[in-house]
Amino acid sequence: MEPKEYQKGRGAQKNTPNQFLQHVYEMREDFLEFCRLEGEEAESNKTQYIPIFPKTIVNKVDSPDVGMLYSMNPYQGCEHGCIYCYARNAHEYWGYSAGLDFERKILVKKAAPELLEAKIKHKNWKACTIVLSGNTDCYQPAEQKFEITRKCLEVFLKYRHPVGIITKNALVLRDLDILKELNAHQLVGVNVSVTSLSEKTRRKLEPRTASIQKRLKTIKVLSENNIPVNAMLAPMIPGINSHELLPLAKAVADHGARSFAITVVRLNGAIGQIFTDWIKKALPDRAEKVLHLIQDCHGGSINDSRFGIRSRGEGKIAQQIHDMAHLARQKYFKNRQFPRLRTDLHEPYKNGQMKLF
Known part of the structure; x- marks a missing residue:
């Protein structure tokens, strides 16, 4: 069984079945009624932190649609609860659901700094930008407790x-001291995600993220310290936030962003079911319209797995979104450029000290 009404405080409204598991777990009405009569919770809505012990931490990114070659994720799962998040599907590899489990069961990689250090010290490693994080937010609430991201930044600086x-959390400003040192060597760039200027929209799409004003302030503070910021105005969801593209671009430009990027939403894997269930509960008056608009951007489907097309979308609606993005760049970002990071400083530091000869 699943709740029929919209449940505040989380993005997903249910746990979808894990495609890799033989058995499906569900709550029956008689069990829910028993819990009600006994005054007990059928299941806990509290976030759990579960330590895991990977052997490696840096991942090579094969997708041509993502602007990175390597990424690392200190955490799997994300308490932010963004309903559209493509990373939800990855939680199924760990035996959990892409739905509520993704937001409530956070896997913590405490050994990430040591694994990172071993990777970039390896004699065969050639310096190339590693992105924190390609999958889940490295500054999600768990970071306040475990500080794994900060320790990883110290490793990057040391070497x-x-x-x-990539983040949508103002917690990144906690590490401004390290970011300033990295930036002094042209070694860091920050991508701040801003998906709407409406707090009402933000609270439904991304229930446990920093407010819009905090994100814009984050862009401003980083920019005032000359740390390059790219704003991620993504995903654009037709019927929900796509009409905000121009004012979003102006807002992030006014706060100092040097560039911005967009994607058109796609609901791959279990996310299609999770998003559909969510929108029918959170925005029932426009649910069908939004779903049809998304389908129009992906050849009649809410999912799209075609490299080169899946993140851009196709058709008239997708083209309108990209036309607005082009206009925004001409209007608000002329003569601005996000810099390339340096890769030539690392080699002499592999052994922890500069080579003398």
Whole structure:
């Protein structure tokens, strides 16, 4: 069984079946009624932190649609609960659901800094920007408790290695001291995600993320310290936030962003079912319209797996979104450029000290 009404505080409204598991877990009405009569919770809505012990931490990114070659994720699962998040499907590899489990069961990689250090010290490693994180947010609430991201940034600084950051959490400003040192060597760039200027929209799409004003302030503070910021105005969801593209671009430009990027939403794997269930509960008056608009961007389907097309979309609606993005760049970002990070400083630091000869 699943709740029929919209449940605040989380993105997903249910746990979808894990495609890799033989058995399906569900709550029956008689069990829910028993819990009600006994005054007990049928299941806990609290976030769990589960330690895991990977052997490696840096992942090579094969997708041509993502602007990175390597990424690393200190955490799997994300408490932010963004309903559209493509990373939800990855939670199924760990035996969990892409739905509520993704938001409530956070896998913590405490050994990430040591694994990172071993990777970039390896004699065969050639410096290339590693992105924190390509999958889940490295500054999600768990970071406040475990500080794994900060320790990884210290490793990048120690070995003069370039690092990119993707986040929608103002917690990144906690590490401004390290970011300033990295930036002094042109070794860091920050991508801040801003998907709407409406708090009402933000609270439904991304229930446990930083407010819009905090994100814009984050862009401003980083930019005032000359740390390059790219704004991720993504995903664009027709019927929900795509009409905000121009004012979004202006807002992030006014706060100092040097560039911005967009994608058109696609609901791959279990996310299609999770998003469909969510929108029928959270925005029932426009659910069908939004779903049809998304399908129009992907050849009649809400999912799209075609390299080169899946993140851009196709058709008239997708083209309108990209036309607006082009206009925004001409209007608000002329003569601005996100810099390339340096890769030539790392080699002498592999052994922890500069070579003398």
